Amino acid sequence: MMRLFTCAPTTVCLYITFCLSILAVTFATDGVNSQEAARDFFTKRIGQENGSNHTNNWAVLVCSSRYWFNYRHMANALGMYRTVKRLGIPDSNIILMLADDVACNTRNKFPGTVFSNQGRHLDLYGENIEVDYRGYEVTVENFIRVLTGRMDASVPRSKRLLTDDRSNIFVYMTGHGGNEFLKFQDNEEISAFDIADAFEQMWQKKRYNEIFLMVDTCQANTMFSKIYSPNVLATGSSELGENSYSYENDADVGVAVIDTFTHYILEFMEEINKTSQLTMQDLFNTYSFEKIKSTPGVRSDLFSRPLDRTLITDFFGGVARAELVDENASVEDSSPTINVDEPSSASAEDVPSDHTFARSHSANNITHADLRHSAMAGKESSWPGLLKQFRAWGSVAVVGGVTGWIFMSR
Amino acid sequence: MDKSHYGSRNPSELPFESPFLRRCILAAYWALVLVALPAWWHTTSIERLPLPMSQVMAQTKREIEFPLNIRLSSAVDGVDADAVAHELERSLRSRLSSQLFVLPTGLNDVSVSSEPGSYWVKLTDGVQESVVEENVLQHRWDVRDSTASSTLANRLAALLSPYSEHAHAEQHEHVVSKYASRYHIAFTLLNEDAASGKSALSWQIREALQRIMRPVFKRLGPLHNFTIESQVQFHAPLAFTPTAVDVNGTEVYGLTPEDLTVFVNSAEWTLSSGVTNDPILHFLLFVPSAFRRPLHILDSAGTLTRSHSFILPQWGGVVIYNPPPETQGNFHILSSQLDSILPIFRHQLLSLLGVPRLPSGVKSVSGSLSTWQIDALLRRRAHENAREAQQTLGSIVKLVEQIENMPVGKDVKRDVEDALSALDQAFEAALISPKLAFDHSSRALTLTSRAFFNPGMLALLYFPPEHRLAVYTPLFASATVPLIVAVIREFAAWRKQRKTAASSGIADITSVGYCPSSATFDHNDVITKVGLNQR
Numbered sequence: 001m002m003r004l005f006t007c008a009p010t011t012v013c014l015y016i017t018f019c020l021s022i023l024a025v026t027f028a029t030d031g032v033n034s035q036e037a038a039r040d041f042f043t044k045r046i047g048q049e050n051g052s053n054h055t056n057n058w059a060v061l062v063c064s065s066r067y068w069f070n071y072r073h074m075a076n077a078l079g080m081y082r083t084v085k086r087l088g089i090p091d092s093n094i095i096l097m098l099a100d101d102v103a104c105n106t107r108n109k110f111p112g113t114v115f116s117n118q119g120r121h122l123d124l125y126g127e128n129i130e131v132d133y134r135g136y137e138v139t140v141e142n143f144i145r146v147l148t149g150r151m152d153a154s155v156p157r158s159k160r161l162l163t164d165d166r167s168n169i170f171v172y173m174t175g176h177g178g179n180e181f182l183k184f185q186d187n188e189e190i191s192a193f194d195i196a197d198a199f200e201q202m203w204q205k206k207r208y209n210e211i212f213l214m215v216d217t218c219q220a221n222t223m224f225s226k227i228y229s230p231n232v233l234a235t236g237s238s239e240l241g242e243n244s245y246s247y248e249n250d251a252d253v254g255v256a257v258i259d260t261f262t263h264y265i266l267e268f269m270e271e272i273n274k275t276s277q278l279t280m281q282d283l284f285n286t287y288s289f290e291k292i293k294s295t296p297g298v299r300s301d302l303f304s305r306p307l308d309r310t311l312i313t314d315f316f317g318g319v320a321r322a323e324l325v326d327e328n329a330s331v332e333d334s335s336p337t338i339n340v341d342e343p344s345s346a347s348a349e350d351v352p353s354d355h356t357f358a359r360s361h362s363a364n365n366i367t368h369a370d371l372r373h374s375a376m377a378g379k380e381s382s383w384p385g386l387l388k389q390f391r392a393w394g395s396v397a398v399v400g401g402v403t404g405w406i407f408m409s410r
Numbered sequence: 411m412d413k414s415h416y417g418s419r420n421p422s423e424l425p426f427e428s429p430f431l432r433r434c435i436l437a438a439y440w441a442l443v444l445v446a447l448p449a450w451w452h453t454t455s456i457e458r459l460p461l462p463m464s465q466v467m468a469q470t471k472r473e474i475e476f477p478l479n480i481r482l483s484s485a486v487d488g489v490d491a492d493a494v495a496h497e498l499e500r501s502l503r504s505r506l507s508s509q510l511f512v513l514p515t516g517l518n519d520v521s522v523s524s525e526p527g528s529y530w531v532k533l534t535d536g537v538q539e540s541v542v543e544e545n546v547l548q549h550r551w552d553v554r555d556s557t558a559s560s561t562l563a564n565r566l567a568a569l570l571s572p573y574s575e576h577a578h579a580e581q582h583e584h585v586v587s588k589y590a591s592r593y594h595i596a597f598t599l600l601n602e603d604a605a606s607g608k609s610a611l612s613w614q615i616r617e618a619l620q621r622i623m624r625p626v627f628k629r630l631g632p633l634h635n636f637t638i639e640s641q642v643q644f645h646a647p648l649a650f651t652p653t654a655v656d657v658n659g660t661e662v663y664g665l666t667p668e669d670l671t672v673f674v675n676s677a678e679w680t681l682s683s684g685v686t687n688d689p690i691l692h693f694l695l696f697v698p699s700a701f702r703r704p705l706h707i708l709d710s711a712g713t714l715t716r717s718h719s720f721i722l723p724q725w726g727g728v729v730i731y732n733p734p735p736e737t738q739g740n741f742h743i744l745s746s747q748l749d750s751i752l753p754i755f756r757h758q759l760l761s762l763l764g765v766p767r768l769p770s771g772v773k774s775v776s777g778s779l780s781t782w783q784i785d786a787l788l789r790r791r792a793h794e795n796a797r798e799a800q801q802t803l804g805s806i807v808k809l810v811e812q813i814e815n816m817p818v819g820k821d822v823k824r825d826v827e828d829a830l831s832a833l834d835q836a837f838e839a840a841l842i843s844p845k846l847a848f849d850h851s852s853r854a855l856t857l858t859s860r861a862f863f864n865p866g867m868l869a870l871l872y873f874p875p876e877h878r879l880a881v882y883t884p885l886f887a888s889a890t891v892p893l894i895v896a897v898i899r900e901f902a903a904w905r906k907q908r909k910t911a912a913s914s915g916i917a918d919i920t921s922v923g924y925c926p927s928s929a930t931f932d933h934n935d936v937i938t939k940v941g942l943n944q945r
């Protein structure tokens with residue numbers, strides 16, 4: 001940022017502006033926090049029971065950086081890919097985005113492989129891997145198109161996130177980032193605001209039941225700070241101002257092979273099988289600064305279920321339920337019947353009508369809460385927005401004024 | 411020499427330093443800026459056409475309603491159709507939320523059966539059980555039974571509104587897949603390991619489908635368009651090992667409830683061709699390896715259940731097929747053998763598509779789906795589609811308002827308007843026929859989804875104001891600041907010049923009053939002096 005500033009004519013005035021803007025930012029975030037608290041109140045009120053009611057699982061895994069020296073980011077994403085696949089998410093439900101192909105890099109001494117540990121015990125590339133977006137296809141635009149579903153009609157099924165309101169989505173992102181942004185390739189970046197808006201659009205179109213966002217990058221916790229849509233659980237590798245570090249080098253590969261945060265997550269996941277009953281809380285309890293060398297963050301205020309009731313497999317696993325079919329009914333009688341107890345005449349009059357009333361009532365509640373929610377979100381977006389506009393134009397005026405004064409005084 | 415001479419010349423004598431020329435140049439710059447401003451504004455602003463917001467808001471509050479017309483006739487002696495109809499209307503109205511009329515009618519009124527959207531209840535004492543055929547319910551009416559009227563009311567309520575009436579049906583809600591106008595149906599014969607011998611090498615699925623599934627597909631034709639594919643796989647390993655169970659001294663294999671949830675080994679089974687973006691429903695016939703037969707399903711207590719099939723909600727169904735133990739070598743599954751399997755698939759398909767079941771005590775005459783069931787499904791889907799279309803419209807409007815840099819193009823606007831009119835039509839058609847209402851509502855849903863998923867609706871990325879400042883300042887500050895300063899200086903010079911002109915004008919007014927050209931010369935001198943003083 002500062003380097004950009006130096007090309008402006010007068011660094012001093014820009015420094016003043018910079019200070020002014022920092023002041024304004026701190027004021028703005030204070031306002032956001034209090035409003036967030038109020039919104040949590042509403043989202044928690046409309047939360048459902050403890051078990052997840054999803055019927056399908058999806059995963060979006062993004063490695064956003066290029067080049068051989070970013071080998072570890074590819075390994076991060078592939079490690080997650082291997083885990084979710086092992087735990088039962090089919091390839092058709094995994095969108096894997098890899099910005100580079102280190103396995104086929106000429107510098108790779110072990111062609112066609114990607115390892116995530118010293119000594120190269122486990123080849124993540126394996127025999128059966130399906131990369132949906134690769135190389136220069138991994139752009140901010142494509143990522144947002146995947147999430148929001150706004151695609152050209154010609155895009156094939158394998159590149160689409162075909163989720164509905166009963167889908168749990170695991171979103172994993174890794175790369176180089178900073179305060180509220182993550183760099184894609186070497187020329188663009190996605191900001192925390194873009195992710196928040198994309199999630200909101202998904203929520204509005206009912207494209208998810210729950211989302212688990214995991215970010216492994218420097219200052220990763222800032223990436224989920226702007227999210228405002230309900231039912232999103234998020235975790236990141238490091239706080240604002242902290243770096244995320246790589247875990248280990250392999251002397252033969254010649255570069256770092258995995259990042260610390262992802263390494264410990266994957267290590268935890270190795271203990272888990274498809275029918276595991278471990279919860280998200282168990283995962284978060286394993287976080288420690290000593291191991292990870294940074295402060296991992298968890299954001300659960302938007303999430304409506306308690307973390308100790310949220311299974312790891314709700315996000316990393318396949319489908320959760322199966323129902324037996326009563327074969328006799330379906331075979332004997334070609335038009336299927338069910339045995340319903342005939343309600344006795346007294347209760348039959350009251351119960352169903354009450355029941356329908358209760359249902360419509362609860363539906364109303366939700367829409368009201370939603371409306372309030374959106375109204376608040378609207379207000380919130382307009383206030384700091386105005387402030388920011390004002391700040392931007394104000395500082396342009398200051399710069400212009402000072403430069404003009406210098407010109408005039410000569 | 412020449413150069414120094416040139417440099418020492420009086421600037422006022424240089425042709426390009428004449429104030430007029432200088433001001434013209436300055437004005438030209440400013441004219442260019444002013445002319446370019448609208449173009450710059452136009453090319454950098456996002457096209458955001460206004461959406462019919464008030465209409466959308468009004469539309470989202472509407473509820474689709476289907477009036478129900480029931481004709482009642484009685485062939486039982488001593489039963490007054492009028493009284494029964496009145497009683498029935500009263501008790502049904504209190505239970506169902508929709509408008510409902512029960513009209514007594516003659517026994518052989520032919521016009522009734524052809525009327526769309528109306529149902530006919532015939533009371534007889536000729537049948538053992540209630541029977542439905544098309545839109546007619548033949549109900550056994552026992553004069554001596556005091557609860558006869560409430561039984562009939564229960565049956566009718568269950569037939570007309572099967573989704574809200576059964577507590578049982580509520581639990582199955584999550585099984586029903588979301589509405590889509592096109593479905594891909596994939597039938598797969600999976601051999602766990604054909605190399606182990608005694609495996610199914612082929613199946614006569616085409617004939618069996620033709621005979622057993624086709625009537626169902628045909629009956630559901632108004633709702634969905636089905637594409638069917640089938641395949642045989644010879645190596646489909648399970649990702650786990652089934653538990654061995656000892657039953658009466660023989661060893662069998664069992665799948666625990668946890669096994670069922672992870673039964674589908676999607677990593678290694680290629681289940682569909684994936685050529686389509688439509689939702690896919692899978693139906694798997696799984697033949698266990700010869701070393702793991704027979705394979706049964708266990709309940710949570712670990713004992714065998716009689717069922718060999720299960721549904722995976724919104725995904726499809728699985729049937730486990732254990733070939734008879736006396737089977738020698740590989741075999742082919744004949745069409746006649748599929749007769750016991752395909753009805754299970756059909757049952758699973760109907761559950762997945764949300765087709766209501768007949769209430770107990772009611773049978774279908776021909777074995778096919780009755781108009782009562784299809785209509786109930788049509789009403790349900792029309793209701794769902796209309797609600798979803800309304801919500802999508804609402805969210806489009808809300809998002810466009812909320813996200814300031816989201817473009818709204820012509821096609822989005824047109825789709826939104828078309829969807830609004832389709833919804834209007836659906837509400838109107840609901841009074842006449844569920845099928846029409848359903849058609850319009852599904853068109854509304856398609857249009858709203860297309861509007862929402864319009865690729866052009868992708869909002870521009872967010873850039874913090876600092877970012878914009880950093881980009882614009884080097885570009886514009888260096889160009890605009892000299893321009894502004896030049897104007898200010900020129901203005902100051904002009905004012906000073908006017909002032910001196912005014913003071914000298916007062917002094918010379920008598921001598922040069924009638925000589926404006928000499929006054930102009932004076933002005934020039936003054937400006938030059940001012941200019942020199944400033945340097």
